[in-house]
Amino acid sequence: MNRFSYARPGSVADAVREVGSSPAAKVLAGGTNLVDLMKYNVERPAHLVDVTRLPGLKEIEETGEGGLRIGALVSNSDVAYDPRVQERYPLLSSAILAGATAQLRNAATTGGNLLQRTRCYYFYDAATPCNKRAPGTGCPAKTGVNRIHAILGTSEHCIATHPSDMAVAMAALEAVIHASGPNGEREIPIAEFHRLPGDTPERDTNLGADEVVTAVTLPTPRFATNYTYLKLRDRLSYAFALVSVAAAFDMEGGTVREARIALGGVAHKPWRVPEAEAMLKGVVPERGAFAMVAERILQGAQGYGGNSFKIELARLAIIRALSQAAAGTPQSQTDKRIQ
Amino acid sequence: MADLDLPARQGFTPDAPSAALPGEIPLTLTINGERRELHVRPWTTLLDLLREDLHLYGTKKGCDHGQCGACTVLVDGQRINSCLALAVSKDGCEVTTVEGLAAPDGALHPMQEAFIEHDAFQCGYCTPGQICSAVGLVQEGHARTPDEIREQMSGNICRCGAYTNIVDAIEDVLAKETAK
Ligand SMILES: Cc1cc2nc3c(=O)[nH]c(=O)nc-3n(C[C@H](O)[C@H](O)[C@H](O)COP(=O)(O)OP(=O)(O)OC[C@H]3O[C@@H](n4cnc5c(N)ncnc54)[C@H](O)[C@@H]3O)c2cc1C
Ligand code: SF4
Ligand code: FES
Ligand code: FES
Numbered sequence: 001m002n003r004f005s006y007a008r009p010g011s012v013a014d015a016v017r018e019v020g021s022s023p024a025a026k027v028l029a030g031g032t033n034l035v036d037l038m039k040y041n042v043e044r045p046a047h048l049v050d051v052t053r054l055p056g057l058k059e060i061e062e063t064g065e066g067g068l069r070i071g072a073l074v075s076n077s078d079v080a081y082d083p084r085v086q087e088r089y090p091l092l093s094s095a096i097l098a099g100a101t102a103q104l105r106n107a108a109t110t111g112g113n114l115l116q117r118t119r120c121y122y123f124y125d126a127a128t129p130c131n132k133r134a135p136g137t138g139c140p141a142k143t144g145v146n147r148i149h150a151i152l153g154t155s156e157h158c159i160a161t162h163p164s165d166m167a168v169a170m171a172a173l174e175a176v177i178h179a180s181g182p183n184g185e186r187e188i189p190i191a192e193f194h195r196l197p198g199d200t201p202e203r204d205t206n207l208g209a210d211e212v213v214t215a216v217t218l219p220t221p222r223f224a225t226n227y228t229y230l231k232l233r234d235r236l237s238y239a240f241a242l243v244s245v246a247a248a249f250d251m252e253g254g255t256v257r258e259a260r261i262a263l264g265g266v267a268h269k270p271w272r273v274p275e276a277e278a279m280l281k282g283v284v285p286e287r288g289a290f291a292m293v294a295e296r297i298l299q300g301a302q303g304y305g306g307n308s309f310k311i312e313l314a315r316l317a318i319i320r321a322l323s324q325a326a327a328g329t330p331q332s333q334t335d336k337r338i339q
Numbered sequence: 340m341a342d343l344d345l346p347a348r349q350g351f352t353p354d355a356p357s358a359a360l361p362g363e364i365p366l367t368l369t370i371n372g373e374r375r376e377l378h379v380r381p382w383t384t385l386l387d388l389l390r391e392d393l394h395l396y397g398t399k400k401g402c403d404h405g406q407c408g409a410c411t412v413l414v415d416g417q418r419i420n421s422c423l424a425l426a427v428s429k430d431g432c433e434v435t436t437v438e439g440l441a442a443p444d445g446a447l448h449p450m451q452e453a454f455i456e457h458d459a460f461q462c463g464y465c466t467p468g469q470i471c472s473a474v475g476l477v478q479e480g481h482a483r484t485p486d487e488i489r490e491q492m493s494g495n496i497c498r499c500g501a502y503t504n505i506v507d508a509i510e511d512v513l514a515k516e517t518a519k
Contacts, residue, residue, distance in 0.1 A: 104419075106417045
């Protein structure tokens with residue numbers, strides 16, 4: 001690990017100042033991703049700003065519209081097991097519990113989870129080129145080992161995925177991220193938070209380097225009955241998604257008032273296609289319609305060899321997840337059999 | 340501790356010599372019930388502090404990357420991977436390691452007893468992490484069935500494959516807890 005200076009600010013304003021004090025400053029929350037990457041010499045911050053003691057960021061509060069405001073420092077466990085989250089946003093609870101392990105979820109924070117970096121093997125290996133870690137050096141994943149890589153929204157510069165499960169559920173729920181920076185507070189809808197790699201893969205998100213995430217708000221709950229989080233991976237627990245699907249319906253009688261579908265493990269950000277979701281509006285949910293929706297979502301999908309299997313896997317996962325959501329039988333995160 | 344400074348490699352600018360690098364930072368931790376006033380460098384992980392500085396060798400280093408659970412300890416009652424926690428960030432916290440589970444008179448913790456009774460280990464390397472993790476699991480209260488125990492213990496890898504007996508040991512402790 002490189003050497004660095006350390007600060008533990010006592011207010012969000014001080015934290016913003018500390019983060020802005022050097023271009024090589026980094027926020028430290030749970031540390032489960034940042035410390036790991038520092039041990040691999042992938043992250044080499046000159047200054048660490050430990051935000052874990054900031055007041056007011058560890059609470060889950062009512063927003064007044066039936067929604068919830070989750071402080072950036074609330075642990076993944078505390079979100080997943082909060083009775084209000086379980087009741088109103090069981091999709092979010094399920095997605096978090098599908099990720100990592102009890103120990104990691106206890107340490108990991110809401111802000112850190114959103115900002116965790118890709119698990120691309122080359123990104124992690126400082127001995128190899130990688131445009132995300134070292135812009136301009138190339139992307140060996142495109143022609144190399146790319147089982148875990150993206151099939152949608154890739155660029156010639158990077159085919160990495162965003163590894164978070166939590167963010168996929170938040171994308172389906174249209175969460176809003178609250179950030180504080182030198183110019184004050186701002187709100188970023190989650191669809192605009194993570195970005196596609198384009199020709200600047202070194203940037204995972206649209207958060208400024210001098211901004212601190214303070215909270216995530218969840219809008220008025222509408223998807224607490226017909227939902228599922230289906231995660232497919234190389235082992236049954238403690239593994240990142242190869243493909244995951246967050247699916248939810250707001251039902252009116254027997255027809256769909258609104259559908260939400262977000263995919264994980266397939267792109268540089270949680271993947272949503274609003275046009276595909278709109279195909280289900282007013283429809284009685286059934287397999288034929290789901291198959292057409294899956295085709296639409298995967299339009300333009302491209303494999304790179306090792307990950308080409310993901311296109312068919314994603315197609316089937318979307319259909320299965322939509323069936324689970326329609327039936328009101330969400331995937332259990334304990335009993336791994338897929339019904 | 341393992342803080343070797345690798346030479347600059349592809350894509351890295353070597354560390355600029357910085358005048359502002361800190362020396363040791365004061366830190367207060369309550370470790371296994373004993374309050375300790377310590378000084379650490381900020382890049383010391385909680386795991387390295389426990390093992391290298393405090394000679395509490397019960398907590399094991401398996402992968403050093405959050406992938407095995409051998410380093411599991413309880414911080415303020417919650418199980419975490421001590422290899423991914425910087426010690427400085429835990430200032431003021433209570434840390435319980437496997438050495439702190441037994442009663443002051445040496446009587447083993449019920450989870451330790453159960454691991455012995457069920458022969459829940461072979462080489463024993465993963466065992467302190469398994470036991471601390473299992474104690475955390477019981478306190479959290481989210482697991483009842485063997486399937487739930489397996490899922491909630493997935494963060495502890497056992498290279499010897501003692502899983503069946505580990506699940507039995509935890510099930511036993513959970514049953515005794517609920518009978519209370
Ligand atoms: C072995 C292993 C398996 C895992 N499996 C999964 C999995 O299956 N699914 C999954 O979703 N995740 C998984 N994870 C990842 C885990 O969820 C993340 O490491 C965790 O959520 C990061 O949160 P943290 O608080 O520890 O972040 P940190 O490591 O502290 O920070 C991560 C990044 O976010 C930045 N940051 C943190 N908080 C803020 C803030 N408030 N404002 C601005 N920037 C901030 C940091 O600067 C850093 O760049 C796994 C991790 C490990 C080690
Ligand atoms: S996919 Fe992205 S992160 Fe991986 S090697 Fe290519 S540029 Fe780097
Ligand atoms: S040593 Fe910490 S998880 Fe392996
Ligand atoms: S007993 Fe040997 S690794 Fe678990």
